[in-house]
Amino acid sequence: MPQTRSSHLGPATRAIHGQRQRDAFGSPHMPIYDTTTFAYPDTAALLEVTEGRRRGPLYSRYGLNPTLFALEETLAALEGAEAAWAFSSGMAAISTLFLSHGRRGIVCLGEVYGGTLGLLEQQLPELGIETHFMPEGHDPDTLERLLASGTGLVYLETPTNPTLQLIDIAAVAEQAHRHGALVAVDATFATPINQQSLALGADIVVHSATKYLGGHSDLTAGAVMGPVRLLEPMWRWRQNLGSALSPQIASLLSRSLRTLPLRMQRHEASAQAIAEALLDHPAIDRVLYPGLPSHPGHSLARRQMRGFGGMVTLEIAGGRDAATAVADRLTLFALAPSLGGAESLVTQPCTTSHADLSTEERTRRGISDGMLRLSVGLEDVEDLLADLHQALDPEPGS
Numbered sequence: 001m002p003q004t005r006s007s008h009l010g011p012a013t014r015a016i017h018g019q020r021q022r023d024a025f026g027s028p029h030m031p032i033y034d035t036t037t038f039a040y041p042d043t044a045a046l047l048e049v050t051e052g053r054r055r056g057p058l059y060s061r062y063g064l065n066p067t068l069f070a071l072e073e074t075l076a077a078l079e080g081a082e083a084a085w086a087f088s089s090g091m092a093a094i095s096t097l098f099l100s101h102g103r104r105g106i107v108c109l110g111e112v113y114g115g116t117l118g119l120l121e122q123q124l125p126e127l128g129i130e131t132h133f134m135p136e137g138h139d140p141d142t143l144e145r146l147l148a149s150g151t152g153l154v155y156l157e158t159p160t161n162p163t164l165q166l167i168d169i170a171a172v173a174e175q176a177h178r179h180g181a182l183v184a185v186d187a188t189f190a191t192p193i194n195q196q197s198l199a200l201g202a203d204i205v206v207h208s209a210t211k212y213l214g215g216h217s218d219l220t221a222g223a224v225m226g227p228v229r230l231l232e233p234m235w236r237w238r239q240n241l242g243s244a245l246s247p248q249i250a251s252l253l254s255r256s257l258r259t260l261p262l263r264m265q266r267h268e269a270s271a272q273a274i275a276e277a278l279l280d281h282p283a284i285d286r287v288l289y290p291g292l293p294s295h296p297g298h299s300l301a302r303r304q305m306r307g308f309g310g311m312v313t314l315e316i317a318g319g320r321d322a323a324t325a326v327a328d329r330l331t332l333f334a335l336a337p338s339l340g341g342a343e344s345l346v347t348q349p350c351t352t353s354h355a356d357l358s359t360e361e362r363t364r365r366g367i368s369d370g371m372l373r374l375s376v377g378l379e380d381v382e383d384l385l386a387d388l389h390q391a392l393d394p395e396p397g398s
């Protein structure tokens, strides 16, 4: 997808017109090519594709399927990227990124998703890949030391889970690029609507499309966006690991992307309203939301993001048991991991995403046992607020 064509268009237009190719029937939405292989009229035509002179459909495991092409064009347009590859999950995208670009060592800034942490702590070192951690985020001196020793990939999420801290992508990229290192950002929480990570200086962006991009809690997918030069090696890994997205899910995800800008507006208008309404609630010690001026990352969020997202983290007064009781009293917020769907969800990090860490380790990472993470859905915000209020102020005796 040539950047020049779409870079002047707004996100909602890109979400709808990012796909440039039409099939032979002119379908506005690329149909599901439920096909494993594609036939050519003669060997010369086949060689055009297999020898890379023309991008054509060939074999679906390779990702060479028109339904995937259409999705990838839209994903690239949304992110302002030259290219995008779609994967069978966020972890498939992230592991392929590490295998392709992590062999000179990886330094991980700040909090990252549990599966990512597992890869970096356990599996990649088993393969001889060196990994380093800077849980406090971007400390320029420590990073400088690691980059000077030749570490080739800086990896980060922003905003992070569950404390919604921000990392300055431009500052990290400037520092990494001075040493010839690449910067990859997991922008799942931000989405391409709220954060144009490549324009800020990142080299590669990854998403768990299972979350906001899919947006309906009905599909598992991942995506990687960036320049062709950096995506090309990942293509071979995807091909041979067999982790390309299936055409059925690609079609569902393409459909979802058309409403992503609209959905994000609603998610964040409701998240902002909930964060502000609960700010002075006596049952809450702290509300973490990048859209609140009290949030430590607020000024960076204003510079780096176009919107503050749909995730709100509450610190419930009274700690772990009090937070569990609030989570259990909520009725519209379903108690479930994941995020970014139409329906609101709640999780208590100390019982789910961060249950494997000791209380001390969680405290060191700023994750208290009284934390509840809300994924604010698309319901009427008045109903969500009423649900939160009844859970926070139960009737005496109930």
Ligand SMILES: *Cc1c(COP(=O)(O)O)cnc(C)c1O
Pocket: 089, 090, 091, 092, 113, 115, 116, 157, 161, 186, 188, 189, 207, 208, 209, 210, 211, 220, 221, 222
């Ligand atoms: C969910 C998630 C992942 C993993 O994505 P899957 O699609 O479940 O493989 C990676 N990063 C972040 C930030 C996530 O929230």
